[in-house]
Amino acid sequence: MSAAPQPGLSLNTATVREAWSLEQCIDGCARHAIPGISPWRDKLHEMGVARAAIAIRDAGLQVSGLCRGGMFPAADAADRLAAIEDNRRAIEEAHALGARCLVMVCGGLPQGSRDLPGARAMVRDGLAAIIEDARAAGVTIALEPLHPMTCADRSVLSTLGQALDLCDEIGPGMGVAVDVYHVWWDPQVEAQIARAGQRIAAFHTCDWLVPTTDLLLDRGMPGDGVIDIRGLREKAQAAGFDGLLEMEILSTAWWQRDPDEVLALCKERHAAFC
Amino acid sequence: MSAAPQPGLSLNTATVREAWSLEQCIDGCARHAIPGISPWRDKLHEMGVARAAIAIRDAGLQVSGLCRGGMFPAADAADRLAAIEDNRRAIEEAHALGARCLVMVCGGLPQGSRDLPGARAMVRDGLAAIIEDARAAGVTIALEPLHPMTCADRSVLSTLGQALDLCDEIGPGMGVAVDVYHVWWDPQVEAQIARAGQRIAAFHTCDWLVPTTDLLLDRGMPGDGVIDIRGLREKAQAAGFDGLLEMEILSTAWWQRDPDEVLALCKERHAAFC
Numbered sequence: 001m002s003a004a005p006q007p008g009l010s011l012n013t014a015t016v017r018e019a020w021s022l023e024q025c026i027d028g029c030a031r032h033a034i035p036g037i038s039p040w041r042d043k044l045h046e047m048g049v050a051r052a053a054i055a056i057r058d059a060g061l062q063v064s065g066l067c068r069g070g071m072f073p074a075a076d077a078a079d080r081l082a083a084i085e086d087n088r089r090a091i092e093e094a095h096a097l098g099a100r101c102l103v104m105v106c107g108g109l110p111q112g113s114r115d116l117p118g119a120r121a122m123v124r125d126g127l128a129a130i131i132e133d134a135r136a137a138g139v140t141i142a143l144e145p146l147h148p149m150t151c152a153d154r155s156v157l158s159t160l161g162q163a164l165d166l167c168d169e170i171g172p173g174m175g176v177a178v179d180v181y182h183v184w185w186d187p188q189v190e191a192q193i194a195r196a197g198q199r200i201a202a203f204h205t206c207d208w209l210v211p212t213t214d215l216l217l218d219r220g221m222p223g224d225g226v227i228d229i230r231g232l233r234e235k236a237q238a239a240g241f242d243g244l245l246e247m248e249i250l251s252t253a254w255w256q257r258d259p260d261e262v263l264a265l266c267k268e269r270h271a272a273f274c
Numbered sequence: 275m276s277a278a279p280q281p282g283l284s285l286n287t288a289t290v291r292e293a294w295s296l297e298q299c300i301d302g303c304a305r306h307a308i309p310g311i312s313p314w315r316d317k318l319h320e321m322g323v324a325r326a327a328i329a330i331r332d333a334g335l336q337v338s339g340l341c342r343g344g345m346f347p348a349a350d351a352a353d354r355l356a357a358i359e360d361n362r363r364a365i366e367e368a369h370a371l372g373a374r375c376l377v378m379v380c381g382g383l384p385q386g387s388r389d390l391p392g393a394r395a396m397v398r399d400g401l402a403a404i405i406e407d408a409r410a411a412g413v414t415i416a417l418e419p420l421h422p423m424t425c426a427d428r429s430v431l432s433t434l435g436q437a438l439d440l441c442d443e444i445g446p447g448m449g450v451a452v453d454v455y456h457v458w459w460d461p462q463v464e465a466q467i468a469r470a471g472q473r474i475a476a477f478h479t480c481d482w483l484v485p486t487t488d489l490l491l492d493r494g495m496p497g498d499g500v501i502d503i504r505g506l507r508e509k510a511q512a513a514g515f516d517g518l519l520e521m522e523i524l525s526t527a528w529w530q531r532d533p534d535e536v537l538a539l540c541k542e543r544h545a546a547f548c
Binding site: 148159184 | 383387388389390394421422423425426427430432433435436458459460461482484485486489499500501502
C-alpha cells in the first residue's frame, strides 16, 4: 500500500490523438471525471489557444503540462534560431493555459551528424536562450529524458541524471518530467528521483510491453507491461512531487479503439497500477 | 587521425549466422585475412568444441571472445541453477578455445515479473556462483551492458557504469565487453570507459540506424548509422584496451546477403569507420 494518497489522473491528449480534437478531449475529461489534461501543441493550435484556455478552465481541469517544446539541435544556425523562437511561443502558450510546466523533448542529432556532444551543446544553448522568457512568464521548463533508443532522432537527453545536471547548469525555472516509460530501466532512477525532489514538474505513465514492436508507437496501457509504475510514483511523491499523474500512451493499437473506452480503461488502470 | 594504430578485425559469427556454420566462418576469416573470430555457442556445439579449437588454431585465428554466457534470472530456483550450470560449461568452452573472454548477456526480468532489483540480484548471485570456476580456468568474465531497450527481456544490465560496479563487487576475473551499439548514447560512456581501463575485455562494433525498425535485429554496418565508433575505440585504447575489434551485426537485412560480400564489406568499413 501507498504511504501517500494516489494522485489524480491527467489525460495526455496523445493517448487519443487520432480520434479526438482538443475540444473533444476536454469534453471527454469532464464526462469521465478526469481532473487534468495535458494538450499537445498541434491540437492546441487547431482549437486556438484563447478558446482552449477558456474551455479548460470552464471544465474545471488542471493543466498538468503542455507538450511540447524542445527540438533544439539543427544543422544550421537559422534552424536553431527558429527552434528557439518556436519555444518562446510555446512558453507563451503554457502561460496562457496556466500549465504546470512546458515539457521539453530536447531533440536528436542533426541530420547527417555523429556529433553527440555537439548536439547536447545545442540543447544547452537553446535552453539558455529561452530560460529568461520562461522565468518572466512563470513557466517551469520540464526536461523530459527520453529512452536511449530515441537518442539519434528525438532526444540526446537520455537520463534523469543528465537532465538534473542540465537543470543545475541552467538554474532557476528548470525542472524535469519523469516518464516511467523512458526511465524505468535506469539503475540510477531511484537515486535521481530523490535528487530531483520538488523539481519533478510532471510524472507520465504508460507501460513497457514485452515484446515491444516499434520504438515510438508501441507503448502499453499501465498493467499490460513490466514497469513497477506505482513504485516509481511513490518515490516521486516521497521526493516531493504533488501533481497529477499524466497518462500518455503513444500506441497505434490503442489509437484504433473508441476513445471513450480508452478513457474508461485509463481510469481503471490508473487506479490499479499507478 | 588515431593516436594508436587501428586494431585488427574479429568476426563475430552472428554477423553471418543464417548462412554459415562455424567451420565456414573459420574458413571465411582465413580467406579474407581477418585475424580474429568470436563464435556463438550454438554454432560451436554444432561443430564440436575440440574440433573447432583445432580448426581455429590451425587457421591462426585469435578468439576475441565466446558468445555467450549469462541469462541468470529465472522465476524458480531450479531454472536459476540450470543457468549457472550452463555458464560453467561455457567457461570450459571458453578455456578450450583460448578465448580472450566469455561474454555475458545477463538476462532480463523473469516471466511475469516487474521486480527489476530482484532480477539484478539474480544476476549478481549467478556471477558470484561461477566466478571461482572462471578464475580457476583463467577465463575472464566480460559483462556486456545491453541497450536499455533490452532491459525487460534480455539484459537488466544496461550501462557500463552498472557493469563496472558489479565488477568491483565480484572482484578479480571480471571485465566488461563494450559494444558501441549498446553504450553510444550514454552521457557517462567516456568516463566509464576511462574507469574500466584494462578491464575492457572485448570491444564490439556495428552502427545505429536511423530509423531503427526492430529492437533486436536491425543493427547497421559501421558507417551506415550515427555512432562515432572510432571515437569510442580511441577512448578504449587510451584506457588500455589492446584487443581486436569484433564486428557483430545482428540484422535480418545483412543475413540475406552473400557472406563473402558481407565479410569483404566488414573489412572495408572496419578500416574506414572503426
